Amino acid sequence: MFIYNSGRIKTTIAMIEIGKFNYLRIVQKTDVGVLLTDGDTEVMMPYNHAPNVAIPGDNINVFTFMNKEGKLLATNQTPYATVGEFAFLEVVDVSDDGAYLDLGIDKDLYAPKRDQKRPMQKGESYVVYVYLDESNGRMLASSRVANYVEEKNFEFEELDEVSLLISEETDLGFNAIINNQYIGLLYHNEVFDNVQPGDVRKGWIKKIRVEGKIDLTLQPTGYGHILDTKDVLLQELKKNNGLINLGDKSSPLEIYERFKISKNAFRKSVGGLYKERLVTVSDYEIRLVAED
Template sequence: MIAIGQYNDLRIITKTDLGLVLTDGEDEALLPYTEVPKNTEVGDNVSVFVYANKESRLIATTKRPLACVGDFAYLTVVDDSEDGAFMDLGLDKDIFVPAREQKRPMFKGDSHVVYVFLDTSNNRMIASSKLLNFVEEHEIDLEEGDEVSLLIADRSDLGYNAIIDNKYIGLLYTNELFDILNPGEVRKGWVKKIRVEGKIDLSLQPMGYGHILDNKDALLEELKESGGVIALGDKSAPDDIYDRFKLSKNAFKKVIGGLYKDRLITISDHEIRLFVDKEAE
């Protein structure tokens, strides 16, 4: 069976006035002549994306859509009405977001993170911005400290919601962020905590002691290149620390605390220095 809203490898079986007829041995789809690759003949196999048109006929295209069925994606509204909105999918056909599937009203020119799925009543692709209806909340195959891919979804009272690995949803807390985030951005992140109720706390920085060790080496190297002194310390502003080292103030204090315990640096409120053993001189 041809998978609607997905890529399919199909065989060309005949030509018509409108285009080539493709099949998987069970269903058929039409590939318009404007979409046919050069030097393609009957009997060849082609990789195409398939969708259903208004008449429920299966249409194939060699264009690459911005999202497939089962994907979360950041799309732009190209038209709106009382019934719903149409979003650009990167194809000749836009994708419809019914009014009932809109978390908040969508208007032309807006962009939103949506989930793409099939309307089982007509096998046509539609989208929804009610993301919580489509994320996995129970069987979470993640562990604290895992590196993940994040799609920034929207802002909440506590921070930013983000889609994790196209499957789960988690939260980046505002008070732990030092970058400006925008919906639609794809970022590398880490799982900070998985709560009992299944909620996931996220971080834009690696977790664990291994990360501290890596940054200890990097900071020592930076100190040496800076003549043994860096004008950042225990009471420096978090933004200043992040601008220099891309570390939160908490992570920075862990790093310099480790270096201090190893007698490699000295620390003051607004400065760190390479340790000099005067007795050894």
């Protein structure tokens, strides 16, 4: 629990969450801004951070933060990320001790040098984790994202759909933050699209390894998906006079560009159609079997 010194008395901020959104009641308008409260603690919202209409007695959802003077403030602006979230943020300035990132409000987010996986450069963007410095209540950023992810108690299973934030490229592929909580890997040989750090993608859990590592894919997997893809292939065959110029030896890129699926998923779907005697298959084409 952080103890905030307002300059008059020490106030324990028990209900107000610094670095997050809070519902506060408008107390009154002053010369410098709008005074808010949670019932115990008063917070100032400067007029340049306040909505055009602020009526005493109304409740308002605001973002609260500590400024560099150690004063708790509120804003009606919406930041790109709050405490406990990962985000892709641009560096707007650097100093000898750290870097300042654009948070989307009239306050930059500080990333100390100790929290930089690699030295940050002005104008570049990085995936960072936003956390609270418990010693002074200030929001900080860290690009050492692996230090802030959960490594067990996964809230998903294999084949589940998840949200991915691409964090960085490695020798094996792309690391990605899963549901703002875990980290996994997209292997290079399974990425057929243009993927860049900072991209937010829909993905699927391909495999959860014994040691806790998570393999990801950008294509849905499982029997249900194969059924859907079989229907898509059949419709495409019927639209193109019974012929698709893709087969077992076609490249993964050609298949992905045509159907947005992996070659493995393509093979499984075509194999299902072949077993049902609906198509014939060769190295570079699929043909619809003529009806009797």
